[in-house]
Every structure is written in C-alpha cells, then in structure tokens.
Amino acid sequence: MMKRLPDLEAWAIFSKVAEHGSFSRAARAMGMSDPTVSKAIGRLEARLGLTLIARTSRRIALTDAGRAALERASRILSEGEAVEDEAGAQSTVPRGRVRISAPLSFGIAYLGSTLPAFLDAYPEITIDFALSDRKVDLVAEGFDLALRIASLNDSSLLSRRLCTVRLLLVASPDYLDRHGMPTHPAQLGGHCALAYTGGASRTWRFTHPTFGEETVEPAVRVWTDNADLLNPALLAGQGLAIQPEFLVWRELRDGRLMPAMPEWSVAPLGLHLVMPPSPLRPLRVQALIDYLARELARAPWDVDRIRE
Incomplete structure (x- = not known):
C-alpha cells in the first residue's frame, strides 16, 4: 500500500507559526483565518501522534518534538517558495x-x-x-x-x-521557345515533365475559369522527393514543372523562368x-x-x- 503524501501545506504553516510565535500573527501574515492555521497544526499533531506546539491562553511554545522538526519544516517552506518563484519566472520569461x-x-x-x-x-x-x-x-x-x-x-x-x-507550372523561356507554349493540359503529353513526388497523386490537375477542370498524367523524365533538385534542370531548359512559388519567385522575377499555360491554374x-x-x-x-x-x-x- 502506497504511503500517504506528506502534508506540505501544514508543515509550511507550522514553520510560519514558529516564526511569528503566534497563531493569529501567522494567520494574518499568510492571509488565513485563525481556525485554518489551528486546524493545520492539529492535523500534523494527529498524524504524528506528537504535540509540536504547547498552547496556553497567553502564549505558545515549541515542544522538543516541535524544535526538532522546525529546521526541516522551514526548509520545506523555503524550497516551496523557491519553486514557485522559478515557475513564476518561467511564466513571464520564456525559456x-x-x-x-x-x-x-x-x-x-x-x-x-x-x-x-x-x-x-x-x-x-x-x-x-x-x-x-x-x-x-x-x-x-x-x-x-x-x-x-x-x-x-x-x-x-x-x-x-x-x-x-501558389503552385505554378513553370519552364525556362528557352524551353518554351523550342517546344512551344502549351495552351491546354492535353498538350502536356508532348512535353518533358519534371515532377515532385511529395503528393499522393502523380497526376496534375488544372482549373480554367471558363473550361473547368482538367486532369493529366504527364510524361515525366525526373521524379524527386525534394523540389529544390528540379530548379537547375528547369533553368537548363530540360522540361517544365509545377513548383511552389517560394522556390521559383526570384527566377520568375528575373525572367529566367516564366509561367507556362498561364490561363490554367493549380489549386493553391x-x-x-x-x-x-x-x-x-x-x-x-x-x-x-x-x-x-x-x-x-x-x-x-x-x-x-x-x-x-
């Protein structure tokens, strides 16, 4: 059977009572009521079967057992305060x-x-x-x-x-000069495709504002699971590819690549x-x-x- 956890709150209260020499002064310092403090000490004494604090109508005094326990009780209080201070710092200073x-x-x-x-x-x-x-x-x-x-x-x-x-169908101007600008997805069968394999499907799907949706399975010369690898082949005029805009925006800006079949779009x-x-x-x-x-x-x- 698992041993009961120590009553850490009661030990901290005991330390405060010993520090202030009074149940009522300790209660005020901790923002508690007198009965709450008294009950906490009572819980400890009942649990231990020992008297920790001798009470009279005018004063309190630690017993031998109370004096023996005070150092560790004070350590419990100080350690608890340190843990809360550190946790509080973490709540305001990300680390x-x-x-x-x-x-x-x-x-x-x-x-x-x-x-x-x-x-x-x-x-x-x-x-x-x-x-x-x-x-x-x-x-x-x-x-x-x-x-x-x-x-x-x-x-x-x-x-x-x-x-x-955005996902863009792109190719180099040289490639499009040699192979022609496609105007419909059906024409992509006559082109060399470079393809990223990260998607679940190996088909390309395009949408046109007038003609709707078309799906094609291009003739692929290069497959890769990393789209960076395709840019040198694109720039060298080896084919066309659907690339994320973040990988080709500089090349598009500088005219080294250009959109192919611009009236057809790929879902972003x-x-x-x-x-x-x-x-x-x-x-x-x-x-x-x-x-x-x-x-x-x-x-x-x-x-x-x-x-x-």
Whole structure:
C-alpha cells in the first residue's frame, strides 16, 4: 500500500507559526483565518501522534518534538517558495526547448533567415528544427509544433493558417521557345515533365475559369522527393514543372523562368502552423508561434506584391 503524501501545506504553516510565535500573527501574515492555521497544526499533531506546539491562553511554545522538526519544516517552506518563484519566472520569461518540424526546402529557404531576430528577442529559448517533407506525428514524436504546406484535412490537431502558397507550372523561356507554349493540359503529353513526388497523386490537375477542370498524367523524365533538385534542370531548359512559388519567385522575377499555360491554374496550398490538440502551451512555444505568424503572414515570395 502506497504511503500517504506528506502534508506540505501544514508543515509550511507550522514553520510560519514558529516564526511569528503566534497563531493569529501567522494567520494574518499568510492571509488565513485563525481556525485554518489551528486546524493545520492539529492535523500534523494527529498524524504524528506528537504535540509540536504547547498552547496556553497567553502564549505558545515549541515542544522538543516541535524544535526538532522546525529546521526541516522551514526548509520545506523555503524550497516551496523557491519553486514557485522559478515557475513564476518561467511564466513571464520564456525559456527552454521548442521542437518544430518543417518542410525541408521551405525550412532552408526561409526559416534560417528568421532565426537571428528571434534568438535575440528570446535568449533563453532553444530551438530544435527537424526538416523533412515527411508528415510527422506531433504527439507521438514529441513535437511542439509543425509548419505544413498542404490542404489540411480535418484532424484533432490545432492549426493556424499563415499565408497562401501558389503552385505554378513553370519552364525556362528557352524551353518554351523550342517546344512551344502549351495552351491546354492535353498538350502536356508532348512535353518533358519534371515532377515532385511529395503528393499522393502523380497526376496534375488544372482549373480554367471558363473550361473547368482538367486532369493529366504527364510524361515525366525526373521524379524527386525534394523540389529544390528540379530548379537547375528547369533553368537548363530540360522540361517544365509545377513548383511552389517560394522556390521559383526570384527566377520568375528575373525572367529566367516564366509561367507556362498561364490561363490554367493549380489549386493553391496553405502554409499552416500545426499544434497538438491541447490549447494550453508553454510560453516558449507560444512565443515562437506568434513570431512565425508575424514573419510569414505576408508571403515574402509573393511576386505580385514585389512588383508593386
């Protein structure tokens, strides 16, 4: 049978009574009533089968047992106060490790540049990044949060949408000069495709404001699970690919790549912060969530905004 836990509150009250030499003065100092203090001492004495404080109508005095117990009781009180002080400091000064999962290409391109300002603002927070296109299990794998570029399905996780990530069919001007600009998804069968395998489907789906939706399975020359690998082949005129705007916006801005089949669009994705289901989060985690939400709320790769 498990031993009962010690009555830590009563021992702290005992220490205060000994310090003030009076039940009533100790009660006032602690913001308690006299009966509450008296009952706490009574609980201790009943539990121990010993008298800790001898009472008379005019004064109190510690017994031998009370004097023997006072040093450790005072230590219990001081340790408890120290724990609360430290915990209180943590509630106002974020500290500790935050573990975050993020997509590999996006993390390398954008999260690294956000780190210095955050680390300056929160010197007691440590960040543990796990960069991978794998969809991690936040709860089972012990992550505090994740960044995901996706169309999120309903789940038990909490999420916060930060911005839109457009997906663009792109190619180099040289490639389009040699192979022609496609005007309909059906024409993509005669083109060389470079494809990211991170999605569940190997088909490309396009939408037109007049003609509706078309789905094609392109003739793919290169498959990869990391979209960064496709950019050099695109720039070298080896084919066309559907790329997230954040990976090609500079090339589009500089004219080294251009949109192909511009009247047809691919459904955009969202950049989301995803968190375990509990709404209660340590301050260090909330600090990083708020910071990333501010930094990424307006997509830094938004070509239309940059042109403005």
